[in-house]
Amino acid sequence: MSGSKVISIDAMGGDHGVSATVPGLALALKHLPGDLRFLLHGDQAQIGPELARNAELAGRSEVRHTDKVISSDEKPANAVRRGKGASMWNAVESVKAGEAAAAVSSGSTGSLMAIARLVLRMAVPMERPPLVVPWPGLKGVTTFLDAGANIECDAERLVEFAILGEAYHRVAYGVARPRVGLLNVGSEDMKGHEAVQQAHAILKSGRLDLDYHGFVEGDDLSANLVDVVATDGFTGNVALKTGEGSARYITEELRAALTSSLPAKIAALLARPALRRFKARITPTPAAPLLGLSGLVVKCHGGADAKDFGRSVGLAAELAASDLMSQIERNMSRLGAPPEGAPA
Known part of the structure; x- marks a missing residue:
């Protein structure tokens, strides 16, 4: 072989x-x-x-x-x-x-x-390597990392996640210049703890040649405000599990509503192709590189x-x-590491 x-x-x-x-x-x-x-x-x-x-x-x-x-x-x-x-x-x-x-x-x-x-x-x-997951949104997919591998992260680690995610999104989804954001408790420059603030300053400086958007909030994830969202593994895992739980809740409530009466069941039968597409859209992707x-x-x-x-x-x-590996190597060389x- x-x-x-x-x-x-x-x-x-x-x-x-x-x-x-x-x-x-x-x-x-x-x-x-x-x-x-x-x-x-x-x-x-x-x-x-x-x-x-x-x-x-x-x-x-x-x-x-x-x-x-x-x-x-x-x-x-x-x-x-x-x-x-x-x-x-x-x-x-x-x-x-x-x-x-x-x-x-x-x-x-x-x-x-x-x-x-x-x-x-x-x-x-x-x-350790960050876990990368595709976050479904209104206009496509957002590359989200770290989803739980690195619980505590300093500014340097967050910057590295942004660089890795940018390379991955470019290769996986064919976006020539992905937009990058940092997950934070607000979009204003003064928001967030020290590590997030320091990472924001590095990414905003422009020396890494990334299309850096700035801070994004939790409700921006499914809006596809950016292509790549970087965060620490603790926050990322909480956000991921919350998203998965919300998707299950919506699916179960929709199923209950569509089986609550004979007219509802008939409507569900007629809408089955659309419902299958809906389920596919909100079902988490099983793979995480x-x-x-x-x-x-x-x-x-x-x-x-x-x-x-x-x-x-x-x-x-x-x-x-x-050429993911060479893209990552090229991106990481910007840090001189x-x-x-x-x-x-």
């Missing part, structure tokens, strides 16, 4: 394991280049029967057997100490070895992040079904075929 055309898969990760990951690959085949192949890590006895259901997928896949799996409740520190040889570890290791262009896993976020951080190392000098690593790793959410996992693999393939491990 040529590493540039291979996606490494943690076949055992997530709540559903091979019953979601392998069928997900089969679904992804419909939208992926014909020369793309897969390196599956996990239990041959479980993977084999699933692969046998799809001859095309079997012909484009190689299985690397391991019966070692990192459980969803494994502490990240334990995963790092005892996880070598597990399906998740091996999936990431294949990227480091040049056998694959990207790795995809539905396993524990904390364990995946810790293993990726150890195996691949950071390409930028930060403690870990930015800032010296290799591509995509986290799919733990409860992912086959469709979700297939979408995550599609994103990994798209990013692997792009050498990669981790580089000589001083």
Whole structure:
């Protein structure tokens, strides 16, 4: 296999394991280049029967057997100490070895992040990679980071998130010059704590050559006021979970209203195509790339079904075929920060 055309898969990760990951690959085949192949890590006895259901997928896949799996409740520190040889570890290791262009896993976020951080190392000098999520809005998608990886952030970290997010949005959505904003409690220049104020001053200075808009508030996220919103992981995770909870509330209330009477049910039947589009618009994307690593790793959410996992693999393939890594390196060079491990 040529590493540039291979996606490494943690076949055992997530709540559903091979019953979601392998069928997900089969679904992804419909939208992926014909020369793309897969390196599956996990239990041959479980993977084999699933692969046998799809001859095309079997012909484009190689299985690397391991019966070692990192459980969803494994502490990240334990995963790092005892996880070598597990399906998740091996999936990431294949990227480091040049056998694959990207790795995809539905396993524990904390364990995946810790293993990726150890195996691949950071390409930028930060403690751990930020989680990036697409925030749906009225006019498209906003790239939102950090969604929970870096709880405490200083000004330098927030600036790095802005730079990483700008590079990612440009590659993922084809926007030549994404607009960037910092999440804050108000849009006025004097609002916010010290770290936000200092990051604002750096981004506003213009020396990083970003299209910096300034501060944005929580209610601006779905208005697509900017293309990229950077914040610390604590605030970002609270905002993300609030958004997800609000989406579920609206969906359940709408379902209750449309099943409350016979006329309502008839109206719902007639409006089914529009309702499906509505649900797709507000349903969170299952994939979150870990930015800032010296290799591509995509986290799919733990409860992912086959469709979700297939979408995550599609994103990994798209990013692997792009120049995301060079875009990030080019953006980070504006700060004059050498990669981790580089000589001083």
